[in-house]
Amino acid sequence: MICQECHQRPATLHFTKIVNGEKNEFHLCEVCAQEKGDMFPGGMNHFSIHHLLSGLLNNAEPSTSPFKVQQEAPLRCDTCGLTYSQFSKSGRFGCSNCYKAFGEKLDPLFRRVHGNTHHSGKVPERSGGTIKLKKEVSQLKNELRKRVEQEEFEEAAKIRDQIRDLERQIADL
Incomplete structure (x- = not known):
C-alpha cells in the first residue's frame, strides 16, 4: 500500500481514528507520519504501549478526597524493591x-482493561467439546457448593442432576 499523503513511499504506519462514531483510516509512510504528528494524540514520537499502560495505572484508583490526612507508605515489592509508582511510570x-x-x-486495572479479573482463554475447536463440558461441570460444582452452604437444597439437587448429565455426556465422547 502506498502512502496516502505523498503517494510515493510505501505506507508503513496504519492508524484508525474514531471521532463521534466516524471511523477514519490513515495509511502513511514514516516521513509523512512524523510531519503529521500533531494529527495524532501525543505525537508520533511520544506514544508507546508503556505510555498507554502508565495512563491506565495512574487512573486505576480514583481519589475519594482531595485531602490526605495520613501519608501512606509507598507500596513496594519485597523481592526487588520496585514501588508501585515506579511500576506505573514504566508499565x-x-x-x-x-x-x-x-x-x-x-484488579481494578484488569477489570477496566479486560472487563474481568479472571482469564478464561480460548479453546481449540477440535478438542473444545470435552474441555467446555469439563469447565461447565467445574463451574456447576462451585455453584452446588455455594447452594449447599446457603442451605438451598432444592436448587442444589437441580444442579447435581445437571452435573450428572454433563458427566454422562463427557463419558460418551
Missing part, C-alpha cells in the same frame, strides 16, 4: 513477585 514489573505485591491495585 513493567521488576520481578515475578511484583504481581503479588501490587495485586490489590491491579
Whole structure:
C-alpha cells in the first residue's frame, strides 16, 4: 500500500481514528507520519504501549478526597524493591513477585482493561467439546457448593442432576 499523503513511499504506519462514531483510516509512510504528528494524540514520537499502560495505572484508583490526612507508605515489592509508582511510570514489573505485591491495585486495572479479573482463554475447536463440558461441570460444582452452604437444597439437587448429565455426556465422547 502506498502512502496516502505523498503517494510515493510505501505506507508503513496504519492508524484508525474514531471521532463521534466516524471511523477514519490513515495509511502513511514514516516521513509523512512524523510531519503529521500533531494529527495524532501525543505525537508520533511520544506514544508507546508503556505510555498507554502508565495512563491506565495512574487512573486505576480514583481519589475519594482531595485531602490526605495520613501519608501512606509507598507500596513496594519485597523481592526487588520496585514501588508501585515506579511500576506505573514504566508499565513493567521488576520481578515475578511484583504481581503479588501490587495485586490489590491491579484488579481494578484488569477489570477496566479486560472487563474481568479472571482469564478464561480460548479453546481449540477440535478438542473444545470435552474441555467446555469439563469447565461447565467445574463451574456447576462451585455453584452446588455455594447452594449447599446457603442451605438451598432444592436448587442444589437441580444442579447435581445437571452435573450428572454433563458427566454422562463427557463419558460418551
